[in-house]
Amino acid sequence: MNTTNKSAIVLFAHGARDPEWAQPFRKIKRLLEARQPGVAVELAFLEIMKPALADAVAKLVLTGYRSIKIAPLFMAQGGHLKNDLPKILDDIRAGHPGVELTLLPAVGDVDPVLDAITDWLVSATAG
Amino acid sequence: MNTTNKSAIVLFAHGARDPEWAQPFRKIKRLLEARQPGVAVELAFLEIMKPALADAVAKLVLTGYRSIKIAPLFMAQGGHLKNDLPKILDDIRAGHPGVELTLLPAVGDVDPVLDAITDWLVSATAG
Structure with a gap:
């Protein structure tokens, strides 16, 4: 299977x-896989x-993917994303x-995510 | 100012x-304060x-609030929210x-927040 062009x-x-x-x-x-069956998702x-x-x-990469997005599911940018992650990515890229x-x-x-959090908090404080 | 009924x-x-x-x-x-000027918001x-x-x-409490919501802006439930936070809340309630x-x-x-994260990831992988 040629997966080199798949995300x-x-x-x-x-x-x-x-x-x-x-x-x-x-x-x-699960939500992502349901929305985009053609996109491989790993945790x-x-x-x-x-x-x-x-x-x-x-x-x-073993399965053939050559273009891979990394989504950091962290609430905010701190030492983990600014210091740890770049080193990890450098090592991965070298390999x-x-x-x-x-x-x-x-x-x-991501502004739309902050908006969704705000919507939730508005409904929670109104209740 | 009577704020006892305010959130x-x-x-x-x-x-x-x-x-x-x-x-x-x-x-x-800032988003919450703009949406709900009558609700006090602290970090x-x-x-x-x-x-x-x-x-x-x-x-x-010093300002007069008697009903306070605590919103844990953590990605997930783990030791911090299951173990640390209940002890902190017990101490606060006792005081x-x-x-x-x-x-x-x-x-x-919060499902709508997960949906917003999923929407963002769908657009990021489609790009």
Whole structure:
């Protein structure tokens, strides 16, 4: 199967000891897969949970994907996204020349998401 | 000024060393204040950044608020929200009898927010 022109995305989250913590990310993965059956979606985590980002990317590259978006599902830009993630991406890029990795903004940098959070808080405080 | 029947909400986030990290939460605060001028909005943080949740609540109580919503702006439910936050809320309640504190779900438990994140990721992968 030629998948070189197909898109893939990795949802990259912090990770936690509590298994339940991953539920929202699994739900977003299911929602994305339902909306875009042709786009491969993988989860990956910075700490504690598996797989690591490098392993999720390696799996996609092995399957033939050459253009992979990385979506950091973090509330905001801090040390994890500014310092840790660039190093991880540099290592991944060095191991997969010819694979294009595109980093998306953090959740908290996306205005429509902030609007949705605001809508929720307006309804919660009105109740 | 009688504010006992007015609503207040505290946006409770993790905190980080990088000052820029707080920007999305400040933006949500501004959006909420614009939408609901009558609702007091405070920010508070679990770690590193100030004020702590207890200080934000104390400020609102001093101003006359008796019914305060706590919105944990965390991506998911883990140890911070399941273990740390209940203890913090118990301590706050013990210090402010007669004040009603209502805990809202985490961002990742709110379906319209997950839908907005999914919409964003669909447009990002389509691009």
